[in-house]
Amino acid sequence: CKMIDDKEQHVINGVKIKPALGTCSTYNIVYCFVCSKCPKYYVGRSVRPLRDRTTEHRTKFYKLLDNPSIKLTNEYKDDESDTYSLGEHLIEDHQLCNKSDFNDTYSIFIYEFEHYHT
DSSP states (O other), X not given: OTTBOOOSOEEETXXXXXXXXXXXXXXXXXXXXXXXXXXXXXXXXXXXXXXXXXXXXXXXXXXXXXOGGGGGSHHHHTOTTOTTHHHHHHHHHHOOOSTTHHHHHEXXXXXXXXXXXX
16 A cells, blocks of 8 residues: 555654554554644544545545535534545645545554454
């Protein structure tokens, strides 16, 4: 996966975190998206492969770019998994509006996982 960061450790809120091994196929994970433009990060978890969850976040960013009024819909308001927040951060905090900005701005590391699958 091109987005998986290969750093030996990350510092989140002053706490040093050593990433777990894994790939885009790894599932049952706690993952962290790290913004390269500011100190913000997003922690999530998924029972599905990281690739699938990353695609969902990226797709929501594209939807926000294509139709900003989606924020007025129930789909947006009822998003309990907070899938729109990564795209919203790029648009509102950094005024980024190209589809390539998602992959160019975020890196991911896997915090922990229960099963490893390649």
